[in-house]
Amino acid sequence: MEAKDRLIVALDVDTRDEAMAIVRDVGERCGLFKVGMQLHNSAGFAVTEEIMSMGYPVFLDLKFHDIPNTVGKAASVVSRRGVNMFTVHGAGGGEMLRRAVQGAREAQGAEAEGGPLVLAITVLTSISQGVLNDEVGLPGSVEENVVRFARLAQSAGVQGVVASPQEIGPIRSVCGDDFVIVTPGVRPDWAATNDQARVMTPAEAMEAGASYLVVGRPITAAPDRAEAARRIVEEMAEGLARRKK
Numbered sequence: 001m002e003a004k005d006r007l008i009v010a011l012d013v014d015t016r017d018e019a020m021a022i023v024r025d026v027g028e029r030c031g032l033f034k035v036g037m038q039l040h041n042s043a044g045f046a047v048t049e050e051i052m053s054m055g056y057p058v059f060l061d062l063k064f065h066d067i068p069n070t071v072g073k074a075a076s077v078v079s080r081r082g083v084n085m086f087t088v089h090g091a092g093g094g095e096m097l098r099r100a101v102q103g104a105r106e107a108q109g110a111e112a113e114g115g116p117l118v119l120a121i122t123v124l125t126s127i128s129q130g131v132l133n134d135e136v137g138l139p140g141s142v143e144e145n146v147v148r149f150a151r152l153a154q155s156a157g158v159q160g161v162v163a164s165p166q167e168i169g170p171i172r173s174v175c176g177d178d179f180v181i182v183t184p185g186v187r188p189d190w191a192a193t194n195d196q197a198r199v200m201t202p203a204e205a206m207e208a209g210a211s212y213l214v215v216g217r218p219i220t221a222a223p224d225r226a227e228a229a230r231r232i233v234e235e236m237a238e239g240l241a242r243r244k245k
């Protein structure tokens with residue numbers, strides 16, 4: 001897969017029109033678009049369907065976290081709609097994760113191949129070591145917690161995780177090369193960090209072994225979005241080339 005196909009652009013905007021403007025600007029320079037809770041809750045599923053109808057794969061990032069039955073049914077609904085990836089919280093526990101996978105598979109039919117990638121959120125990339133221990137109340141290092149969630153997700157049949165690029169190495173050593181690692185918290189040197197706490201550059205994240213990078217504001221808030229996306233893909237390609245050596 002080329003670097004461009006591994007770039008997911010986060011459409012964190014309020015309206016369908018704003019989202020479509022970004023899709024027009026960078027559609028040729030990325031692999032997928034991510035629809036999250038901001039856009040989905042204001043524009044509904046219609047915007048995801050419109051993006052998919054234009055031929056772009058969609059990562060629906062609604063971060064399901066509820067009792068197993070509810071998450072399983074929600075997983076089934078979004079899978080039937082044809083999204084390519086969706087998220088559930090690892091903190092929901094093993095049974096919730098298993099039901100999410102089951103819901104996604106059932107939606108495809110027992111015989112069908114494929115279906116969406118189910119991704120488990122590990123520790124949000126905005127969470128620092130201090131916040132994890134003192135506010136969230138989880139003991140141990142960020143890395144230990146991320147790896148624990150990744151191991152739990154994999155044992156529940158989940159195909160991949162969302163984690164910071166800083167934890168790619170430890171996840172790969174425990175979960176192997178085929179496990180999908182999607183990393184937000186990606187910031188080129190020329191972009192602001194914003195509320196992300198655990199960041200790496202696009203080149204560093206690709207070299208470390210990320211499957212996909214999620215980038216929002218460095219592209220969507222840039223004066224020239226297409227140029228920002230082009231620069232990020234170029235940096236990703238450099239990192240990918242270093243990984244292959």
Ligand SMILES: O=c1ccn([C@@H]2O[C@H](COP(=O)(O)O)[C@@H](O)[C@H]2O)c(=O)[nH]1
Pocket residue numbers: 010012036121123124125126162163184185186194196214215216217218
């Ligand atoms: O741990 C996580 C999980 C999801 N995200 C999402 O990724 C994008 C990042 O956007 P930026 O503007 O590049 O910061 C955003 O949609 C988050 O909801 C994350 O950042 N961290």
